[in-house]
Amino acid sequence: MTSPAHSLPVPIPRWAYAVALVALVVTWLVLQENGIALGHAAETVHEFFHDGRHALGVPCH
Numbered sequence: 564m565t566s567p568a569h570s571l572p573v574p575i576p577r578w579a580y581a582v583a584l585v586a587l588v589v590t591w592l593v594l595q596e597n598g599i600a601l602g603h604a605a606e607t608v609h610e611f612f613h614d615g616r617h618a619l620g621v622p623c624h
């Protein structure tokens with residue numbers, strides 16, 4: 564019988580937080596952008612990700 568494993572702290576590099584932040588912003592743009600941040604380009608982004616938005620259940624129309 565083995566003793567329960569003690570988890571060791573996993574070092575998280577600082578750049579990983581920046582990558583996570585960028586990923587969150589991109590996710591927000593894809594899922595919620597309706598012209599507030601991207602203005603005229605929002606229509607293009609919306610059409611590009613339209614099917615993906617519906618597949619994820621994001622209401623858009």
Ligand SMILES: [Zn+2]
Nearest residue numbers: 613617623624
């Ligand atoms: Zn739609």
